[in-house]
Amino acid sequence: MSRSNTVFIGRKPVLNYVLACMTLFKSGQEEVLVKARGRSISTAVDVVEVIRNRFMPDLKVGDITIGTEKLTSSDRPGPTNVSTIEIKLTH
């Protein structure tokens, strides 16, 4: 599976991820996938909205899918469920 067109959202400032997506588009990608889980889901939506409103008005937001991943953590016994989001962007 190629992940060269995927941007994973974490705890850095929104503009870092905006720049990462823009760089992928400028490098010739026609489709960029923004992925996040847990509390970073809201940041993922912020990233997409900032790109669309400030930098690329012609950006198209395609399928948005949500899901659940099971994580195992050393802090808790058993798996923890964490929500995920994937937002497909095309240019």
Place this chain on the structure above:
Amino acid sequence: MSRSNTVFIGRKPVLNYVLACMTLFKSGQEEVLVKARGRSISTAVDVVEVIRNRFMPDLKVGDITIGTEKLTSSDRPGPTNVSTIEIKLTH
């Protein structure tokens, strides 16, 4: 505009909103709209995932739309942009 089938997500525990959605479905609604903005967006995804995984395996997640709203706050000059999400659920 009727909002009787809409659940707005705020800062309460996830299960409060899960219960609100389930109550709407039990009262005969076939479609429930989950709306959130800002940091509550991740909670909205959690709510949908909990309903689907724990209570209603036959729940269908329909269109997910994201957007931006302008808010005016007394703390800051000028409008603030806040991201929004709407998740359509059908049963």
